[in-house]
Amino acid sequence: MFRKIFDFLFNRFTLVLLGLVLLSLVIWFIGPLIYIKPYQPLESPQVRGWLIFAIFAFWFLKLMVQWWRAKQMNARLLTQLARFGTSDRPAEKAGPGEEEVAELETRFKEAIGVLSKTRFGQTEQGWFGRLNRRYIYQLPWYLIIGSPGSGKTTALVNSGLDFPLEAQFGKASIRGVGGTRNCDWWFTDQAVLLDTAGRYTTQESDETQDKAAWGGFLSLLRRFRGRQPVNGVIVTLSVQELLSSTDAERDRLARLIGMRLGELCEELAIKFPVYVLVTKTDLLAGFNEFFGNMNREERSQVWGFTSPYNEGGVQEEPAARFRAEFDELAGQINRLLPQRLLSEPDLARRGLIYGLPQQFVGLRDVVQETLSVIFASSRFKEKPLFRGVYFTSGTQEGMPFDRVLSALSRRFAVPSPAGASVGAGKTGKSYFIETLLKGVMFNEAGLTGRNAKKERQLRIAQAGGLLALVLALVGVTLGWAISHDNNVAYIGEVKDRVPALKQAVNDARDADPEDMVSLLPLLNNAESLAISQRYEGDSAPLSWRQGLLQVPKVQTAADATYMRLLEDAWLPRLSRHLRRSLQQTSTSNPEASFEALKVYLMLYEPERFNAKAIRAWMVNDWETSLPPGLVQSGVVNQLAHHLDNLMEDRALVAPVPMDQQLVAEVRQRLAQMSPAQRAYSRVKQLLLTGNSLPPEFTVVRASGPEAPQVFSRRSGRPLTQGISGLFTYDGYYGAFAQELPKVTALLSQEESWVLGKADGRRSTANEVLTGQLALEVKRLYLMEYAKLWEDFLADVRPVRIASLDQAGEQARLYSAANSSLEQFIRAVAKETTLGQRPSAGSGTSSWLGEKINRIKEEQEQLSQLTGKQVNVAGLTSSGTLEADLVDFRFREYRRLATSNGSGPSPMTASLQVLNEAAAVIASARQQVSGGGSVPPSLSATLERVRTEAKRVPPPLNVMYEDLAGATSAFVGRDVRAAVGGNLNATIGAFCRRAILGRYPFTRSASRDVTTDDFARLFSVGGTMDEFFRTTLQPMVDISTNPWSFKQGVDGSPVGGSAALASFQRAAVIRDVYFRAGGKAPSIRLDIKPLEMDAAITQMVLDVDGEVLRYQHGPQIPKSVNWPGARGTGQVRLQLTGAGSENTGMVTEGPWALHRFFDRAQILPGNAPERFIAAFNVEGRRLRFEVTTGSVLNPFRLKAMEEFECPGNL
Template identity: 25%
Template sequence: MKLPSFFQVLKPTLPKFKLSPAVVLTLCWLAALIWIWVKGETFTLNGFTPFADISHRWLATAVLFIIGIGWLTWKIIARLRVLEKARQEAKQNINSAIQAELDSQNRYLQHWEIKCQRYLETKRYAYVLPWYVMIGDSQSGKSHLLNAIEGLNPLYQPDLEENSTDSVYFSIFNNDHAVIFDIEGALLTQQDANPDKPQLYTKLWRHLFLWIVEKRPRQPLNGVILTLDFAHFLTLNKPERENTVARLHLRLEEIYNLTHSRLPVYVIFTKLDQLAGFTATYENIPQSTRENILGVTFESLKTDEWTKELTQFWSEWCYQLNLASPHKMIESTEEKRASVFSFIRQINGAYDDVAELLQGISTHRGKRFHFIRGVYFLSTEQKGKIDDLFIQSASMQYELGKQTASTWFNRLSQPFFTQKLFEQVLFSEPHLASENALYLKDYHQRLKRFFILAGLGALAIIGGWHYFYYQNYRAGLDVLEQVKTFNHVELTDEQDNYGNLQLPMLNPIGDATFANGSYHDRLPLADMGLYQGNHIGPFVEQTYLRLLQRRFLPAIMNGLLIDLKQAPAESEEKLGLLRIMRMLDDKAGRRDEWVKTFMQKRWSQAFEGQADIQADLMRHLDYALKHTNWYGGRLAGDEELIKAYRPYQLEIEKAQKELNTLSIYQRVYQNLKIRAEEVLPAPLNLREHIGAGFDKVFIAQDEVALFIPQLLTLSGLKQYFLKQDSQLVDLTAMDSWVLNLSENTTYSDADRAEIKQRITELYLNDYTGTWRNAIHNLEIRPFETLADAITATESIMGSEQTIKKALDIVKEHTQTPNIPNTLDEKELEARLATPEYKLRMDISKQFALATSVLNTQDDKASLLQDVYQKLAGLHRYLLAIQNAPDTGKASLKAVQMRVEKKSTDPIFELQQMAKNLPDPLKRWLEQLAGQAWQSILKSALVSLETEWQDKVVKQYDRYLKGRYPFSPQSKQEVPLSEFERFFGPQGTLDNFYQQNLSAFIENGLTQEDEETLDDQTPLIRDDVLTQLDLAKRIQQTFFNAEYGMGAQFMVEPIDLSANKRRSILNLDGQLIDFTHGGKRKVKVVWPNSGNAQVESKITLVPTEANKAPRSLSFIGPWAQIKLLQSAKAYNITPHSFDVRYQVDGGNATYRIYVDEVDNPFSNELFRQFQLPDTLY
């Protein structure tokens, strides 16, 4: 079958692709991610759908990404550590003289590693075969020995022709049983031949074993094979032998220190054939014997218990040789007999040297060290010089000189005692070597940590089981207790409009439902498999939901229905109530947060200070919103739900019909504003954006107008309104559902375009209206003192730049969009045609004039900068008044100068400049100038009031207040001199008025009312003005410019009773004598005498001669006034009035002629006069 083209393309690369753990984990991760979004929604486990909710799928996705990122981070960190280590090593070796040899050795090991992986067909090759190292001198016969082993071959040999600089000092052999590192004698002796490369062999030796430990950290090696040339070893003198032993011991110690492993050491003596007599002794042995092992394997693995076994072996070997020697001597020639005898004697004498060697290399001084596993003798090939140690020793003893040694003649060699040595001994016991001590230490620590963590985990599991068992046990008891409480609750028939009357029933059954938590959200193995909510919850929840649907929700609907009936027709309030009622009814269009927010406000007002009731109601409402569907139950034919809904159905349908009259455009825009409030940030606060100087300069008529909804800002315009596009029409869906419009209502493209245009118009009007209202809402605040005015001026001109910031905010949100100069004609036309540009242009046109004061042209300062110059003059003007020695007098002087128009002041100049500026700057400057003037007036009034109290009020209180004529019943009288000094022309009150008050009163100066912001309130209070008018009338009545203090009037007698024949009226010495029939008008003056004891009286003379006259008299400067006021007045006209005196049973009547204005006898004039202590 022919593969598809896709697979044909990939076919050449498929053999290179291998499923590494990283690839498998990545594929599993991707599969899990795809499965969550493809099958997760419908996945069910024991009736539970953990990924049905999209939020759960997103959470699972987030967990997968966290796991993936964590794994990648771990891999990257590990890789970086490797690279850092390599970088450090390269840095250390960059100037090393032997770096080339190290690199060569490293390349050899890397190539061999690759070959070994292919040979063993696994990347985990390190522990497949046991690893041995073979060490020995250069002529110890290692290579011949390895070549004699069947199947033992090197996997990799470097091509020296192509890589002439690559040289290594070891070879690696392997077969199906083991890997052997054949180390050359140069690394063993480590005698540096090149002074330019010091410690070359030492570092190569160390590098090799470190590589082995890196590749096999647990058990680096399985043994050490030590080869020695037996004949050569026996010929060494004592110093040479000691050096050889010490060198071997040192190398073994280095191996131990590098591998931290106690290894078996196999000592192999080669070239046994170079001892004289070897041929004569072993030439006729059978093939099977020749393949056997000649040596001893020590049974004990202790370092120092090999001596007995070696002695026993050696004795047995010598015994066998001696036992066979008679037969050899009988059958052999004399020469062979001598050879056999010599061989036996050499072997017998070699024991001490071998024992000394083993003792030397196994010495450990009480430390942990390698152990000697065995000693073996063999011959791999027969060639070279044959030496007779027995003869050589005898020659040296008798000083016969060194004897000539014979050599092997060229013949076919065959191995002796070789073949089974590796198969039956070395390769058969690879696990005698101990594991790396450091690795074991780390392993034991990890194992210890594991058991500790496992123990803690076991304790945690046991504790968790105990905890969850107790929790579920207690929850079961709570359910029983709550059910008992519920069963004892009596139903109430009282009208419930908030749902609170249902709490006695809902609380216990709700607590029973929640006792085990929500079983809907619990996994099958929740609470460590002990969760009982799945068994108890459904039964209790059924009762709970029945109560919510049949009692709790209808109770809430009762209250909403009352408010719905009382809400204004076609109002947003009624639509809001209808939304909540429809959402409580139908789950299909329900928005839980809307309902909870609305009911939270409603309950907080109804149950203020009762947080526990509000919390209980919200808990039940939240559960009802999630698990009830009143409308769905009615569709399913639930008669109880249908019956419960009937009281609300008529009013809801009526409200829907009424609210359907609202235009679709207005409805969409209202929904847009509601949605914007949900998703956009908090409104823009003008107070915060203008800064700390706001309260120093401005005052808001309406605090609410300071908050601009984010929808009506530049950010809301660009980031929200313009991005809604077709969603503007989709926003009608909610109200269409609320108002029960057809679910299939659709709009054509033309309808949609019309809706967008109308909504844009509504948005434009709302946008511009809101900002215009926000500007008009800002007024310059009233200044209580001059300091307030100075502070406001400094805030405007200083770093706070209050007015500029206010205008900057308006400009920022209403300015024309910038168009880059780099656009070509088509791009420019496209930009000008965008909805954003058109809308922002319409907005900017309405605010261009207001913000034009910020614009600069051709290096000319902006209008606002010119305003600052005027404000600087105002600041200096106000500061000069405040810093004057007497601020009040300086303020009063400024007021008088301005009233008298003796000079122009900065306030007037600022007002004149403001006339030519656009709003709102014009209005703000006019208000600022007016408030500055008001602060000067107030400062002048404060000083004026102090002077008023010192000069006027104090004199009045001391000489006039509480005395006659101001207090008619008082026995004390006002001295005429004080009366004249206070009320007379150029008197105290007159002078103060002329010098101080006239400028305020006669020029109609007013002040601004702080509550109404009306600047028509007089500076001097009305009651003060009333008293000043009374004082003026007193002056006009009792004073004249020609005679000073005094009053004139005419007195005419009118009538005298019959029992009196004469009346005499004495007014300060001015006598008016009257008898029956003698009427005449007499001109009278007050006061007529400066004598304080002057008397005024009326005397009636009776007709009888024997009766004395009777009188009514008063003494003092005010006696005349008192006498006239004591009579009974009647027949009052504007120019005259009659007074009747009744004395001693008779009466006399007089007519007083006075001016209508200047009536000195009007008691009301003095009684009404009460001088105020304050002026404003």
């Protein structure tokens, strides 16, 4: 009993458990005292509890992993044993032994099943005994090797060990589960003994097969017991083979055993103890007689020696150690000999007893030689641990060896006796085995070393686990510290906001009691009071948690404060705001008054409270009453958010008393309101705020993905915004018609508490039953329907065309098959044709089909409820109202989209005009970009587009007009650019070099324009004349003064007037200087002297060889040509006085005549072609009358004075 208590208290499991309990007590009671400035990580009971739980959980997890691993390894081992027991057994032919083989296999499988559930070890019963029991894998394993017939199995059978399978499978089962020709597996309650086949050691029968089987056996050990494959090796040497074999045979056997030990050392990579058993010692003559009278306890003792264990020291050679110990064993027998001789009365047996010491001594040399060969040092990489030599006898069979008598017989030629043992027989006793196994070998199971590689891997794994544990501990501690800091900082952050919040509450008391917006900062701050700026998202990060998170607690308190502010400060303002809105509702808008009154009453009648209705009305009121700047800044969203929080999961009751007088006034005013208006307002409100509407009609949805390339909005709204689904074909028949009967049927109930009287309810009910109310509501709806669609279509416009290329591309997009434009028009035609009523399965959308069926069901239910047939709007009417209010207004869209008979629709024909325009525009673009002229067909084509624009509705008309106008403008622009570039290249550059800064274009210039350059520019067929005739003349209207470009198709000029004025002046210069069509400039003049000073006796004017003389005689004109026939380029004026003194002047150059008249004072003559030239030459005066060949004076030619070289148009 005390032994059990002692074992229980000092069991490893109990000690670990007690240690963990003590550690838990330390953590719980001492932990709060741990202070790591400025932290107390174990102050919280929750933290301590989690830490203790984690420690026990880790320990339990470790136990479970160990248990699971042992169980798994045990299962894998037993699976492998099953293979050894079945698959490795060679197939036997059918015969007499077939039934026995089958029975053995059946018993083998049954044994495997028992082993899979069997735990070995202690014999105690109950829970404590189960804790100390182990699987096969966990027991120490011993490997037995030796030659065939060396007595391995016999020694084990008679060892006195406990075999658990014996109780269930009989005595035969103690040979092990692997009872095959390969290996016997002996399972005891203390160890597993692996009795290998003798052929594994000698490898004589089939060397290749035996060697492979031996290697597979070692691999099995290494795989299933990697750290410590075996706990020891038992080498068996039988007396029979030691004494009967020759020296060569013994040497060979010793070498084979040594080789097997070497292979074990190398393959298993461990240092294991080796126990040498000399078996069958009963074959020594006199053995049975000497030891036969021993009891069981005496027979179980050890007969042999165990070498001292020197851990880490140098071991003595086994052979040398054996000789000294053997002599001691022999001496012990000699000391027992006298007593045995005296106690034996039989003289024959006494003789055998007397001879046993000599027989035993005869083993010394052969055993020593065998050990020296087996444990030769060169055979092992790491020498095994030799533990000792032991002499055993498993059973007493066979003929004993008498080496003494045999030696005498050989020496004296005397025949040896046939039997050397008196009374030898099958005694069945075992000698010197049980204590050897249990007391020596099994107790030294821990001497075996471990696989260095496996141990290294295990140490690495353990170090990694320990490091992970340390890191986890450090991480948890650090997490607590960080979490503590974060939560302290968070509390401080919230605390810092409280004074400002209190001040805001005090300030709110002085604010306008009806102003809800002024409380927004206070409410926003209160709502976000517990929201930290130190992290993002709704949930605190992991670094804030670790059991220390304070956010939920603070958030709960902050939410309570926020709700008190909503109830005590904001709700009264909401009530007052509703009252003021009710006061301000216009008498011209009774439906607004009705809705305002309904919402106001909801705050005082909890049974009528409707949070959804209140929110919808308040949001609409805020959006219309607040300044646009506040609405755009998101104030309405904030107000709606706080309202939602205030009304969440409860009905509000206003704390401010109801204004009964105001309610009565509004009710009196509403008595004059049309029920149809109220019903329509209710229907629209329900549908617009609900989720039962079809998709919104947008340009993108109607026209496809290419819509942004075709359409835009005048208002700037995106193409993804359009008309609410309520005002679409599906919305009319699927949503509006569905809600209308509900609202009209329930309107009387609503009026009963909103208007506060029952007569209105009865009158409305009558209208519902007759259908008149539904008809009036539908009229209001259809009027708004048409208005919205007209505004929407007027807002849709084409994208702006920015180039001629884009104009062609737009025309192609407009006219393409199934284009976005065509899809849009067809969609508009469908949505604006309400007179054609749908029916389920008639090709309508699936959404509308479902709605139609639901409407009919509700119509039947309403008729049953009222007892009369109720007509639902649109489904039972004649369609006249829809046709009058909607269809007629949009008939042009329906005309375009509807084909007559088998021919194409008008829309197709209209788009064909654009298709032709696209081809002509593409041709014009190519010609203009190549420097060519505008195709003649362009103007006519664009005119047809404009004509077609007058026959189509918006936005088609605008698109057609823009296309025609933009094309004309960009063609003109491109033509101007092309002409301008050509003009500058052919005329502009040369013109500037030829005349810029030269006379006569610059009067003060000393350099003259050469006549050749002048003629090249201005002559008939010159560069300017030629360019004008071939390029500009088709575009210029010369009937105007100044010349102007002809207007384009769109009414805009093709180019500017500056360059065109240069060509007009060039034409004047041409007409003046090249009248005869010559290639050189020329002037014909008639010069007539009019008067001359009396002091001048004679005047001679020589104009390039043509001479005019005048001596105060008749005034005869002289015709001169410039340049003259002589070609000197000189004009000379010579005046002769009374004293024969001469004066005059001379001009030279191609423009000498012009320079001559530049020195005169030009006075107008009596005709446009005449002028007076008055000269003053050194005080002498004379005057000429000059008549030119044109009314344009070449010497004062304005076109030449203002001429500028043309540049870009």
